[in-house]
Amino acid sequence: MTDYNPKEIEKKWHDIWDENQTFKASNDRSKKKFYGLIEFPYPSGKGLHVGHPRPYTAIDVVARKRRLEGYNVLFPIGWDAFGLPTENYAIKNKIHPKKVTEQNIKRFKIQLKSLGFSFDWSREINTTDPNYYKWTQWIFLKLFEHGLAYKTEMPINWCTSCKIGLANEEVVDGKCERCGGEVIRKVKNQWMLRITDYAERLIDDLDLVDYIQRAKIQQINWIGKSEGAEVNFKIAGKDENLKVYTTRPDTLFGATYMVLAPEHRLIDKYKEDIENLDEINEYRKNAIKKSDFERTELVKEKTGVEIKGIKAVNPATGKEIPIWVSDYVLASYGTGAIMAVPAHDSRDWEFAKKFDLPIVEVVKGGNVEKEAYVDTESGELINSGFLNGLDVKEAKEKMTLWLEEKKLGSRKINFKLRDWVFSRQRYWGEPIPLVHCKKCGWVPIPEEELPLMLPDIEAYEPTDTGESPLANIKEWVETTCPKCGGKAERETDTMPQWAGSSWYFLRYIDPHNDKELADKEALKYWLPVDWYNGGMEHTTLHLLYSRFWYKFLYDIKVAPTKEPYQKRTSHGMILGENNEKMSKSRGNVVNPDDIVKEYGADTLRTYEMFIGDFEKSVPWSENGLKGCRRFLDRVWKLQDILTEGDSYSEKMKKSIHKAIKKVSNDYETLKYNTAIATLMSLLNEINNAGKINKAELKTYLILLNPVAPHITEEMWVGQNFGGMLNQSSWPKYDEKLTIDTVVEIAVQVNGKVRGRVTISLDDSQEKVKEKVLRDETISKFIEGKTVVKEIFVPGKIYNIVVK
Incomplete structure (x- = not known):
């Protein structure tokens, strides 16, 4: 058998998956569905670091398992591509934000594909695409129509350097988080959304969903x-x-x-x-x-x-x-x-x-x-x-x-919840589709004229007056009133980055529809999202904003359910080896490209799931990474001890059934580290036995596949197990075979553990006592003494009190 070579294997399987569109969600609505969602990636110029794949891999594991269980799986991907970081970079480097965004997305896409995520790339979306933001604008018009969007004077955080309004979270020690410039409070006319009208429902409807408790508490406290x-x-x-x-x-x-x-x-x-x-x-x-x-x-x-x-x-x-x-x-x-x-x-x-x-x-x-x-x-x-x-x-x-x-x-x-400040005085955002007429006031542009395109301009620097750069484009600003036909001016503020990310999960369902936001029957089939994972830092604002937009869409009979996400979990960060948050300034960033190149994507995926409790922050460890590579090398070498056999051997039967149960449950409860530990233990047991038959290897590969898809697919095909692994079925276990009939229990003498004995679960107390007294390491603490009391907890402990 040749050595394990992830570089060749992984490229081969990426090409196969792309060519066959292996992970494309089916339109067959008769099948049971699973909609797994990750937070909308922002394609920054820095690219991915090794912290990003952790939450993506976690949902990828569940999505792959669900496909093997027969579900129709939607696991989509797209880009939250408007925003101030791109605009600042564009201004600094004299490159148009559109070009910067295209470059960033291209790099992110290559990185994500190299890690083997089972995304349905046919549904890829991008908030800066007019075909997408047409519907962001449409939602805004509906909010305006229903009195939920209004303009008023509001004090905002104003960066004197960026010349832009900032959210509270973007201000640190009185300085702009982005540029370090002085931030002052400034009163400006702002578009606002009446999220407060939904405050009561945003609290009450948390009873309808399966969120981790701390996420619910954060939402409740933020609403206040x-x-x-x-x-x-x-x-x-x-x-x-x-x-x-x-x-x-x-x-x-x-x-x-x-x-x-x-x-x-x-x-x-x-x-x-x-x-x-x-x-x-x-x-x-x-x-x-x-x-x-x-x-x-x-x-x-x-x-x-x-x-x-x-x-x-x-x-x-x-x-x-x-x-x-x-x-x-x-x-x-x-x-x-x-x-x-x-x-x-x-x-x-x-x-x-x-x-x-x-x-x-x-x-x-x-x-x-x-x-x-x-x-x-x-x-x-x-x-x-x-x-x-x-x-x-x-x-x-x-x-x-x-x-x-x-x-x-x-x-x-x-x-405590305040109405949502929705205006941004910047260029790189969705244009607000309203015009102001002296006679008619604020007037929406007709829906058939959407999208209102962001003009392609060369000068997009902030203005000295604090207005959006769009205010300087006379030919774009000056227009006619759709209501009276008189002179009017377009709104020059743009929408915040939160806009596109508040409803993206809906567009994934029907991303190419140019007649409506998404097909109503498709929305009924796929919603709510079954499992949404993201960072705890987004369990307040993003989660509140998207729940608010969704509830509004439910009220106007676009969305089919009261809540958008049935289940929400969160992950801990991967820190640098120095136990600090990864950042370029700290010099502790680990680039996943380097890891994939040296160790392979499956090693990175396995390590990120094995590194520790998924919900807690953990430091990166090069030694831990190497250990996961050694584990996969040993998995590959199972082919050297493969024997015939279309059913589990008597020797391995119970261990295999226990592993199926443990791994299946752990994948569902975010205990990825203990699932992998179970597979490592089972591997040791197989190697100690010196052989593994085909039925056992098939099951082992399927259990490992969601975490390490490339190596397991390659081994499956290499051993002619039939078709591809992704076309097989998740194994089932027999509950009776997962129960131990023989266990080891502790034996205490006067409250101190003096040894352990192996017993059958149906042994009587007398039988257990015989085994205890035959054990020389224990019996020496009893000999010559009077037994005062005996306490036997079946399957747990045997306690003897002597004097």
Whole structure:
């Protein structure tokens, strides 16, 4: 037998799979289906590193297993190709973003194909293809038509260098994550999507899906539903109310001051009354340089300025209380103002301590002067007038009723979730298909004119005014109103990268349809996605955005189910050998091309599945990689000890059935490492026996195939096992043959393990005792002593107490 040569084998099988379209999903809707999905790859100029194949291989394993189980499998691939990184690279290197994208996709495609993923390449999609973004624009128009897309002024994170708006996640320590430039807060007219209209359903419908628990918790926490009351605090001497939202109306008697966000409208409205306006404005100027995350970070020192000249009135006590401005209050959350109850809120307490503000305890317990009262969800109300003596739950309800009766407030459900800022002032994104007419306002372009093409221009640098580069293309901007025929201007903001990735899994189902987003019958057949795997970093925004878009499409009878993904799992990162995240700056990036070239794709795939717990981050190890290559070399050499036999031998029968059960279950529960360990143990057992028959080798190859498809296909064909392995069936096991009838149990004497004996599961206690007493290593601890007690747990342990 020749030596294992992955370079030749893998190229051969890539060509066969491509030529035969082996992994193309069938249109036969009578078959049971499986839709496996990976997160939409962004084709960056850096190409893949070895962390990328881990989640792809995981779903590839399941997809390959499902095909062998007789399923019609859809395992698609495409490119999330719009976005700021490509645009920045294009600007820096004077290459058009379209060309950069084409180059990046070409490289990614070569890399992915070299790893042998069983993608259905016939369904490849690309968000920058007008045939794709036509339908992204169509969805936006439907959102606009149903009142879910609107334009308003919003404070955004503005990179002074990139001249572009950034998401909170793109701001690190007040700097742009991409370029390191200073980020300030800037108010701009932005397109928004009313995701908040779906907040309740986005929480409730998590009960319909099989997500890992931490993903559900992250979604729920990000949405942040709370029940409380809106309370009106009168501005002293003015016909003006300052509205706040609180989850603890029971603590109203303990509100000793108020805090406004620096952007709050009342500051400008009453600037004539404010005695320290210059000081306030200076504070506001510094606040705009911070991201929302930095402003609300719990560990940071509290800052603020009292607004001198105006006061608020606590509606419960009738007393005037000071109003402060502080950046830990956000204009975008609640009403942009809070009532501060320092005795029962940690942030308020820290603020009050720093600025020597009154602290009034209104729920009994603790020492007000020494610590903040964070956990006061229960207790007796004190210092609270008509609430005294009530517990917290009763006091919440009574205070809410009192506020409603006195017309000072009302009960309210609130969410931390904000509407989705949908505008980007950049070139490389989907054009928003709306025009603005002075007479008609915002008007959608007719659906038959979609896609509204992104103009092919040479100058796509950001503008000094902060507008999109499209604003400089007069011939593109100036148009006619579809409604009245008068002069109109196109919207020049483009959509965010999130747009195309919020619905891509739908287009995979029918990627070449030019009449509709996808065929309705095909959508009914394939949806929901059966198994979606991705990083934990995307379980909030991406998952929320795509669930929101899908629910909207369900509401307008395009999508057939309430939820898009039935199952969602997540993976840990592969770190560098130095246990740090892989990055060029750290010098610890491992290129999969180098690994494939030296060891083969099957070695890389096997190692990435064997490296450790799939859901946890693990460091890369060159030694571990070499160990997996040695394992595959030994698998290849099984052909040297192959014998005839069309059924399992008596010697191997039980081990084979146990392996089928273990590997089958482990592939389904993300325990890829223990599945491979089982196959390694079985290999040792086979080699110890010195032979393997054809029936046993067939089963072994099928079990290993999802992880190492090239070597197993080659061995299958090389031994003339009939057709190709991918045309065979997943093996079944006999449950009776997976149960051990003989086990080894521990024997304790006075609580200490003194040895182990092998017993049959049906042995009586007397029979087990005989074996124990015959064992010299154990019996010496019993001889000459009186047996006081014996405890026998069948199949587990035998415990003897002596004195």
